[in-house]
Amino acid sequence: MSSARRSGVLTGTLALPTGDGRTAFVDAEDIAEVAAAALTEDRHSGRIYQLTGPRAIGFGEAADLIAAATGRTVRHLDVEPGAFVDRMVHEGVPADTARLLTGLLVDIRDGRGQDVSDGVEQALGRPPRSFEDYVVEAAAAGHWS
Template structure:
């Protein structure tokens, strides 16, 4: 059992807060770090790095999502090892095709070369994006899911599963050097997503695919930042292309059980009333 504190970066985020909760329920000492929390951590302020690492035995890492994310992560990971951190678990992404001359997922390389025992988590789209991400939740509340995803499918994964795999990698043996691709058990289109939520809530919710340009224009009119609109347009375009339309066995390999089904997520979420405005 890990006896030293466990650091969780992004401790208030979608996966981070779930990792923190699970670790604490199991009796681990947790240091939940974020830009605005009691334990402050900021990728852009290196003065916050060493204090959060003091005495830590393992760390859950979420990169900055900035252009220099890999450089920062490399420096932080090496600093962590120098401070005695033995395990690093990185929330990464499923593999993608990099442009010519560009390294694919350089943040993963930063962690692999840190000198620590590492584990990579490579999830599909989070199921929770439909209830905790303001943009998508708002569309569902309004009854019209309007996205440039065509008829593409995605193996949506429950953030609870991601957190459970992270906790296993942080606290148990046998996960070092593993790259876990994490998906749900089914491929779902956005139309199927809308139908499932509609049935669970008793509401009329329809999916309408639109061209990328129309989506971008509408999202911009709604006040979303330009860079976020560009990111969303790219990501939904990948769903339209079926770029990641494959099931993976990361949850099964890490936890010895099947991943949670999207229907289970929808039923549990519907009772909270989050999709009723």
């Protein structure tokens, strides 16, 4: 989870320009495992895998899941893209990077990124880890303490 989203969990508000958009969060460990397999196993040669989590969820639901796992109050607050860019620049993010990251979040708002694929299962022979499992593990490890 990025430091901005971690900070949002710690303060209780994930203020992001995502609206009610949904995305199929993919676990970074799944990405790493697919990458390692692709680099070390010949059967992946020439293959392209679309990696997603097992289901698309909105940031409101993600905040609720984090709140349940941590015992904290966490909510999602939709913000306007321009205000989000301004806040990131104020926090020291270069303007071009802030606009790029905001664009990715607005894509979620606009419904892009909600498709679920079976790339993790194709590459690894098992389903991707769920956001719920990630949240419970991260909370137990104290990542949001």
